[in-house]
Amino acid sequence: MSDAPPPGASALAGPGSTDSTDSATGDRLVAGLRTDLDAAGYTVDGVRDLLGDVASGALDREQPVAARRVLAGASHDPRAALTRLFVLGDEVPRADLDRALRGVGADGAERLGLVRAAGAGAGDAVRAVVDLRPYAAEDAGGQVAWWLASDLGELATGGRLAADHVLGTGGASTTLAQVTVRDRVGRVLDLGTGCGIQALHAARHSRQVVATDISRRALGFARFNVALNQAPDGETADVELRHGSMLDPVAQESFDLVVSNPPFVITPHAGAAGRAVADALGDYEYRDGGRSGDDLVRDLVTGVGQVLAPGGVAQLLGNWEHRRGEPWTERVGAWLDAAGLDGWVIQREVLDPAEYAETWIRDGGTTPEREPGPWAAAYGAWLDDFAARGVEAVGFGIVTLRRPAGDTGPGAGARPTLRRLEEHTGSVRQPLGGHLAASLAAHDWLAARDDDALAGARLVVADDVTEERYLTPGATDPNVVVVRQGDGLGRGVHASTGLAAFVGVCDGELAVGQIVGAIAALLDVAAEDLRAELLPAVRGLVRDGFLRPAA
Numbered sequence: 249m250s251d252a253p254p255p256g257a258s259a260l261a262g263p264g265s266t267d268s269t270d271s272a273t274g275d276r277l278v279a280g281l282r283t284d285l286d287a288a289g290y291t292v293d294g295v296r297d298l299l300g301d302v303a304s305g306a307l308d309r310e311q312p313v314a315a316r317r318v319l320a321g322a323s324h325d326p327r328a329a330l331t332r333l334f335v336l337g338d339e340v341p342r343a344d345l346d347r348a349l350r351g352v353g354a355d356g357a358e359r360l361g362l363v364r365a366a367g368a369g370a371g372d373a374v375r376a377v378v379d380l381r382p383y384a385a386e387d388a389g390g391q392v393a394w395w396l397a398s399d400l401g402e403l404a405t406g407g408r409l410a411a412d413h414v415l416g417t418g419g420a421s422t423t424l425a426q427v428t429v430r431d432r433v434g435r436v437l438d439l440g441t442g443c444g445i446q447a448l449h450a451a452r453h454s455r456q457v458v459a460t461d462i463s464r465r466a467l468g469f470a471r472f473n474v475a476l477n478q479a480p481d482g483e484t485a486d487v488e489l490r491h492g493s494m495l496d497p498v499a500q501e502s503f504d505l506v507v508s509n510p511p512f513v514i515t516p517h518a519g520a521a522g523r524a525v526a527d528a529l530g531d532y533e534y535r536d537g538g539r540s541g542d543d544l545v546r547d548l549v550t551g552v553g554q555v556l557a558p559g560g561v562a563q564l565l566g567n568w569e570h571r572r573g574e575p576w577t578e579r580v581g582a583w584l585d586a587a588g589l590d591g592w593v594i595q596r597e598v599l600d601p602a603e604y605a606e607t608w609i610r611d612g613g614t615t616p617e618r619e620p621g622p623w624a625a626a627y628g629a630w631l632d633d634f635a636a637r638g639v640e641a642v643g644f645g646i647v648t649l650r651r652p653a654g655d656t657g658p659g660a661g662a663r664p665t666l667r668r669l670e671e672h673t674g675s676v677r678q679p680l681g682g683h684l685a686a687s688l689a690a691h692d693w694l695a696a697r698d699d700d701a702l703a704g705a706r707l708v709v710a711d712d713v714t715e716e717r718y719l720t721p722g723a724t725d726p727n728v729v730v731v732r733q734g735d736g737l738g739r740g741v742h743a744s745t746g747l748a749a750f751v752g753v754c755d756g757e758l759a760v761g762q763i764v765g766a767i768a769a770l771l772d773v774a775a776e777d778l779r780a781e782l783l784p785a786v787r788g789l790v791r792d793g794f795l796r797p798a799a
Contacts, residue, residue: 252377254468288326337404388681408613433504444470516633524629590666605630683736703761756798
């Protein structure tokens with residue numbers, strides 16, 4: 249178990265608090281802390297400017313030596329004291345923290361549960377009991393800059409994480425924030441909120457956010473982070489925190505958007521393999537859902553429709569098993585069928601069983617150098633567990649689900665029209681949320697139009713689309729033409745002569761059918777044959793954002 253309570257556990261009436269009378273003082277301290285962090289320049293850019301590119305890059309790789317060298321020469325810079333204390337986990341003199349936090353000082357930080365001081369003297373050491381660092385990101389709604397508290401990580405503690413460790417922002421949470429659609433909505437559910445990062449993003453474009461977690465400790469951190477970062481002018485939504493597992497805390501309710509970075513890690517739990525991992529590592533609440541294989545992700549995919557309002561969207565991250573003799577698209581596709589929702593799954597990464605075991609054993613702070621026995625035991629147990637189910641690889645990706653707009657209940661007649669499973673392991677242009685929202689809208693536009701209606705529509709080429717031509721030296725005509733997308737998933741489509749010509753003249757002036765007829769005349773082919781060839785390809789280009797309906 250982690251030694252320290254969540255920050256503000258008393259002053260903000262957090263989990264386990266027996267003192268709820270000091271909330272006004274807690275609010276003032278949090279507001280003062282926000283002012284002090286801002287005045288100190290303790291931002292992502294501010295810390296990077298102080299450290300420089302080399303030390304910043306090393307710190308991103310969890311290597312602190314270069315950062316400590318830089319910070320040692322900047323002892324009077326408030327950013328140096330805050331970075332040493334809250335990021336590296338080093339002790340700092342009380343006077344340095346008082347200088348860095350001019351309003352609340354070391355005393356206020358201690359009352360908020362952020363630090364412990366050895367004494368009241370200016371030279372007495374102060375040590376952080378939580379990680380508190382700046383956060384900056386861009387989602388589909390724009391730029392954000394906050395501060396986030398979580399448990400101290402391996403870099404600061406030098407040891408394995410506690411079972412109830414509350415994670416800060418990592419690659420997965422940042423990815424989810426960037427791929428989430430940010431249309432203005434009424435109610436949002438953040439399922440498995442952790443430190444509260446998804447709830448903070450959602451609060452910017454919704455009326456109410458309900459954030460749940462099975463960990464009371466995580467809810468304590470989320471409460472603190474919401475208080476620290478929500479706009480004081482009331483422009484952001486109310487965030488309600490609820491304790492409970494999966495969908496239990498929101499049964500019988502409905503939401504316009506559900507986001508979830510669930511505990512999707514596939515950890516052995518059954519039989520000898522499960523006992524071996526439990527003995528060697530224990531379970532981590534932030535990542536281990538306590539289910540066999542990928543059952544937790546499956547059940548979330550098939551069950552989340554119960555809390556989606558008509559037209560509501562759910563977006564989550566997950567792992568799924570690639571089992572011998574069963575394509576992953578069939579396995580995950582069966583989940584979509586059972587869900588009865590529109591579904592779009594993008595597989596972003598695939599790891600073999602050994603890579604997967606190494607990734608998640610090391611994630612908890614266990615290394616072969618520091619703990620060779622537990623490392624080997626857990627590694628072997630993971631491989632045994634995968635072998636027992638015929639798992640050849642594990643996929644990771646983004647799942648977007650939507651309840652059909654006309655689905656108002658049993659017998660309503662609305663049926664899913666979107667079922668898409670694809671692999672895209674290359675780079676993408678983040679934030680992806682706007683692109684995904686536009687693609688969903690394009691799907692609906694296409695679903696409402698048969699080929700005759702599409703032929704009567706006018707289209708324009710998106711601004712980010714370019715054309716690549718590949719020619720044999722000395723040739724006048726290209727061998728290959730690729731229509732390339734600069735935004736979103738950065739797709740490239742090999743275009744036939746007819747399709748390349750079609751895209752080249754889509755400026756909104758002529759209807760699709762008129763363009764097809766003109767190209768057929770130029771190529772001396774039957775217009776109906778060219779129409780049969782091009783219209784499916786045109787649908788694909790509209791769906792993926794290469795072409796858009798003219799205003």
